Amino acid sequence: MxxxxxxxxxxxxxxxxxxxxxxxxxxxxxxxxxxxxxxxxxxxxxxxxxxxxxxxxxxxxxxxxxxxxxxxxxxxxxxALLPQDPIARAKVRAIAALVGCDIHPINNKRILDYLRNVLKLDDAQVESWCQNWIDEGFSALEKLLEEDKTRGSFCVGNQPTIADAYLIPQVDSSKRFNVDLSKYPQIQAIYDACMQLPEFxxxxxxxxxxxx
Ligand SMILES: N[C@@H](CCC(=O)N[C@@H](CS)C(=O)NCC(=O)O)C(=O)O
Missing domain, CATH: 3.40.30.10 (Glutaredoxin)
Structure with a gap:
């Protein structure tokens, strides 16, 4: 492969x-x-x-x-990176979509190139664009994670799923855009749990x- x-x-x-x-x-x-x-x-x-x-x-x-x-x-x-339970699978797919459809694509290179080269935004404005959409998505995700009392130490349950595979790269790129991650303690805790694993x-x- x-x-x-x-x-x-x-x-x-x-x-x-x-x-x-x-x-x-x-x-x-x-x-x-x-x-x-x-x-x-x-x-x-x-x-x-x-x-x-x-x-x-x-x-x-x-x-x-x-x-x-x-x-x-x-x-x-x-x-397996999808749980057996259909509700838990839906939660995994929802988090993957929250990151993969609603945060990542609007901060992609081609979008940022357009903001810089065509709309002539400066670096601070581009950073503000990225922070805005990451903050909007992470705020909603933080609430969902906080409300899920049976969650465990990863996004869904006590072992990594596809949801964690989507979340961790988004956290890393948020750091590059200077997002204040201290506002998201649940997301941070999941990040820390994942980074204990050699695969991550x-x-x-x-x-x-x-x-x-
Ligand atoms: N929906 C696609 C998006 C892929 C994607 O956005 N890849 C980015 C890197 S993370 C890319 O190649 N961007 C090039 C660009 O924006 O010019 C997927 O999930 O594979």
Whole structure:
């Protein structure tokens, strides 16, 4: 299995967490978003959307991290990352969507490039944009986590699920945008619990071979 990815990409990071938790070996093919390699014709032939991650397996190219993660869960059922109980599964998918649909995409590189290069926002304004949407999402998530009295030490239950794989990269990128994480003690506690696990440590951006 090969993965086209970038060390600081949140969607590559969530996919790495799932691969590590499932103990799947893969070869990394780095695509530098800093050098805009994702926008060149070679990479667009691999993913016409110009996004990482992409998984290559048996001459198949899989795009979109939610689809990749569901495929990994279905194909490698050992080390399950979705709970058995349908309500708990719905909670996992809701947290994944809260991060993956409602926070991450509006802070993506192409959006920030547009804010900077077309709308001429300065660095402080771009940072304020990111903080605003992260704060809105994290405030809601913090409330949901706080109200879930049977939750355990991870997002849902006492072992990591797909929800944690989505949350941890979002926390890391929030730090880059100087979000005040002290407002979110439940999220912080989940982050700390995940970072006790070697699979999460190994998936961290700073521990990737393409980290700069
Ligand atoms: N919905 C896609 C989004 C992928 C995505 O946004 N990837 C980012 C890195 S985290 C990217 O390649 N961005 C390039 C850009 O915005 O120009 C997925 O989940 O795979």
């Amino acid at each position: 090969k993965m086209y990815g970038f060390f600081r990409s949140g969607t590559s990071h969530r996919t790495r967490i799932v691969l590590n938790l499932k103990k799947i070996d893969y070869e990394l093919i780095p695509v530098s978003l800093m050098k805009n390699e994702h926008r060149n014709e070679t990479f667009k032939a691999i993913n016409p959307q110009g996004f990482v991650p992409v998984i290559e397996i048996n001459d198949q190219l899989l795009i979109q991290s939610p689809a990749i993660i569901e495929w990994l869960e279905e194909t490698y059922p050992e080390h 440590v190994a998936a961290a951006p700073k521990n990737q071979p393409d980290a700069v």
